[in-house]
């Protein structure tokens with residue numbers, strides 16, 4: 029991608045495009061879905077850090093047998109969450125390892 033016009037050298041580093049739309053897990057029966065409320069990335073149904081426990085259960089069901097797909101979906105959202113959270117409060121953000129554990133690492137574990 030080239031900057032329009034001036035040809036000025038940019039110091040901005042490449043950043044990936046936006047991740048997937050955070051529309052999963054889908055709502056059931058007209059209830060408020062357990063999807064992330066941006067830019068805080070808390071659950072819009074219960075206010076917990078997203079993905080909340082219910083979202084994890086529902087995502088595991090929706091992606092039954094497709095853990096790679098689930099990991100890719102969540103990795104895209106983790107990137108968006110990092111961008112939002114680091115812009116929201118650059119001085120008090122979760123460590124990358126914390127976000128990785130919160131968004132992705134749990135997908136390889138069996139539900140408690």
Ligand SMILES: [Zn+2]
Nearest residue numbers: 062071074080
């Ligand atoms: Zn929730």
